[in-house]
Amino acid sequence: MDTPIINLKDVNMRFKMPGGNYFTALENINLFLDSGKIAALLGPSGCGKSTLLRIITGLLKPSSGKVYYKGKVQNGVNDKMAMVFQNFALFPWKTVKENIELGIKDADSIEEQEKIIEHIVDVVGLEGFEDVYPKELSGGMRQRVGIARALVSNPEVLCMDEPFSALDALTSENLREEVLDFWSEGTAGLSNILIVTHNITEAVYMADEIFILASNPGSIKFVFHNSLPFPRDQKSSEFLSTVDTIYNILTQNIMPDVPKTKIYEKIAPIPLVSVSEIIGLLEVLDDNKGRLELFELSDRIKRDFGKTISIALAAEMLGLVATPRHDVIFTALGKKFLDADVNERKLIFKDQILKIPIIKAVVELVTQSEDMVITREECEEFLADKLPNERPEDLFETIVNFTLYAEVLDYDSRDEELSLIIENV
């Protein structure tokens, strides 16, 4: 068997957080990619897939573990790779032509350089825009410049960090198609494309190998070999069933069917969503006879898939919905909650959140403190101590959002203090 073009061994990435704690972005990543394949790193936001791409390109050094390129340890930026960025990363003070020039690594003469640029401008369809500044271009045209700049560097691996997510649906569809065209026409030297995405359809449409990541901490949960022949038809039943399979893998890994009692037993992180998002989800569910498939739900509430899962998960923790396989359905309590008036809702919510260990712990912390007041800082320290793999600021925000709604705790943003609400019946 050939040596893989990219091989990661036991890669871990930790970031130091202010306050001295470490945040684990990636844990035990092992990855093989054979030459000649298109690969996708797929996962919800915050699972560390962009970090992983930066480790693969050598822009970031992993905290531990090794990256091998064609069997050799990679140390520093890999000059056989090019990158296309989510927000284009074009230099606003350079014209389109000057931006593309930056990508050219070796040209013997000005004439040769001119020829390379002329050719690529023609290929990506930027004729007539050579002397224009990027800020005068639309998003799609800007990303064309980004792609041209990447291609003129004659990369063996073309890395793309959510290249189409800042573009509108029509433009991204169009560009995705074109990238595959460059690929199939065999741009000289290009052997692999590595694309980071949170869009399942995009991954299935483009990639041969789909690495599925999950967060907390970021890790590869599954590698899916996609053997659908090119060109892929997004409407075909094979395509749709592949999307469905991947989608099941994602939900299984991000939203495992854990018995309820277990959720309430040990201190675990809670999904970072807001009360209004949970209520919104319930409303949408109500409009659809109390049952919706996650994928469809994601479409209805106009949130990306990862976010939808988070909201559903939060609602499930609160006992408002159940998630058999990848459907979301009302529980009796959920229905009661939705039909209740504001005050009753708050009471139900209060009962439910006090079952969640981490929220219970925070409320106890406040209750036992002097004057029943703690500062934001104290609370974040407490959270960082209990759940070292989470960002305490985000967790704090979510807990405050929940407890404020349930009228359990009060938060004063001027003094940054969390206090207990004394009930006066």
Next chain:
Amino acid sequence: MNRTVEMKGKPISFSIYDLAVLSFLILLAYGVSLLAKNWTGPLVYKANISLAPTALIGYTFLSMSRGFIAYGLSLLFTFAYGYVAAHNRYAERVLIPLLDVFQSIPVLGFLPGLIIGMIVIFPHSVMGLELASILMIFTGQVWNMTFSFYQSLKSIPQELMEASKIYGLSKWKIFWNVEVPFAMPGLVWNSMMSMAGGWFFLSVCEAFTLGGQDYRIAGIGSYMATAVENGYVAGELYAILAMILMILAIDVFFWRPIVAWADKFKLEETNPENEQTSFVLDVLRNSHVLKFFRTLFSSKRISKRYVRPKSFKNEQQSTAENVLFYSLIGTISAIILWKFFSFIGDVNSGELKTILFGDVFTALRVYASVVLSVVWTLPVGILIGKNISLSKKVQPVVQVLASFPAPMIYPWFVAIFPNLNYSSVLLMLLGTQWYILFNVIAGAASIPNHLKEAALILKLGRLKTWKTLYIPIVLPYLITGMITAAGGAWNASIVTEYMNFNHRTIEATGIGALINEGTISGNMSFLALSIVTMLLTVVVINRLVWRPIQRRVMEKFSLN
């Protein structure tokens, strides 16, 4: 008007624009030759300053050249210092606090060291004195430029840096293609402020007394000093006129084109309404000069050679490295402290009391002048800033007003208010109110339209609108302006508390006057202690009072 000249077979039309650019270049060459002639002369401590108005033309060229050379040095210093501070975390921890300290040293604090050093290096030519003067102007320009550059470097978007790394740009290329362009808008703005700051102490930089010896080199500043000393009112007027003309010329021929050009470095799209225009830049663009240089450089440009990216540096902080760093810093500070105390050993307690007493007096003046400035600039600034078309018209005028060195009109103020103990508050205000005005205008201009509309629809009324909308939004800008103004006022105390006027000396009780006395008498230990006292006062007040206030206000009232 267009005449066609055959050149290398290609027709090139020669236009009025080319003529304008050409004549400017000739004028520039004249200025440089004048300076060169002046520099090669033998060492004369006190140049003979002619009070004839015609002599002033040459003097203006000399002062202007000094200002530009100092600005060139400031740029070099800014690039080097800012770069190192932004890229080396050990250097950062030393260099950035140090910048705060440098900023608080009044220009006279640099004077003795510079003069003695330069005369040792150039014992027989006037070059030493010239360089000392230029470096003093430099100390009035450089610090805020450096600070702005450092801050820009720290805020470059991550993706841009990653793109330059992945396409194998060398550090040198990243510097010129990414870092400098990104820092450009801030750098240009601060450069304009810096140039103005450099002129402020022009008189001190060209005519000063150190240890009983008078030094004087030809320029507008020394012309003014001589005229004031002799009570020659017409001469004072000529000098002011020359100064105004010089500032206007620099503004039109230097800053406006640069500001208009620097627009392209802004990250976001500029609203065509706010687009900067410069007729000089239009002339340049229409002439053949820019085209000539562009072809010259593009044909010289060698095709790009790829630089292999560097391998990872070990970026983890090692404890051993930290221990070494802090013990090094500790040792150096200890040596400096020990040197300082042994140096000021012969200052007696009476003198120490005088210094502390003077320090308190000056502090009162400084903050009184800041309060007075706020009283008028806050309402006026808001009125100007909230009206966009008005602020567009007023802004350039205020800019020129602000870059006029206030010390030039001090003599007249003193003629009206002869007691320097009180009038020096007013003199400080003349120089520093602009910083506050600028900031308030900028703040008022940033008030979002939807909030203004909300205030209208809620029928808040004038007073209430000011209290709930305008003042809170302007507050962070106001505080920033006040900090800068207070810093400027402390430095200005050396020219507002001590003056040679009509063959006599008048002074106020204050540390600025004491620093003058120390310089003139050459009492170095006294001078050093005065400067360090002032420096500590400024730095401590900033750290303990202003910065916390600024942080709180930013948190509460900042819009984003």
